[in-house]
Amino acid sequence: GESVGLHLPTLSVQEGDNSIINCAYSNSASDYFIWYKQESGKGPQFIIDIRSNMDKRQGQRVTVLLNKTVKHLSLQIAATQPGDSAVYFCAERGGGYQKVTFGTGTKLQVIP
């Protein structure tokens, strides 16, 4: 497979450090938010989601924070590993329309 050469913001972190990827969303009516990981040559893969009635949700090594006041979403990855290197997308589902809209994406590079 091939990767799409997107002109993305890049976050470089040292292996073992924590990573924080940020996302601003646009639709105040969005009621569901998702983080996806896309590795080179593959389709986006679900990481974690959060509904608008929550402000924090934790998974295995990942935490999503939602700040509805400023329409901001973040993904925290603990103890970042080389396998975490990928493009990360936030996505929002607009209330009532069900379509899922993706953000621009952030490329995470893990330095061994």
Add this chain to the structure above:
Amino acid sequence: DSGVTQTPKHLITATGQRVTLRCSPRSGDLSVYWYQQSLDQGLQFLIQYYNGEERAKGNILERFSAQQFPDLHSELNLSSLELGDSALYFCASSVDTTGELFFGEGSRLTVL
């Protein structure tokens, strides 16, 4: 493996031509989504179907059309192709209109 199958994986064609991309959703999923991923646009939502009916429409060009068949597979038809249509086209499926999206590996279209 997400369970979503897309064919063909790669397709090279000429301007003015027409192509059909096919998607088989995960077993049991009723909803199918199409996305376009190009260099400067990220993941752009095209269209969503639920159980054979169109549910949401995004920035899909008039030259593009899609449908979901009774067996729930979906096809995306791209006609009068232009150079700018070169992109990765992803299909995703979900159980219903509110669930997690599972993505296929994509169809890479190159228009020469």
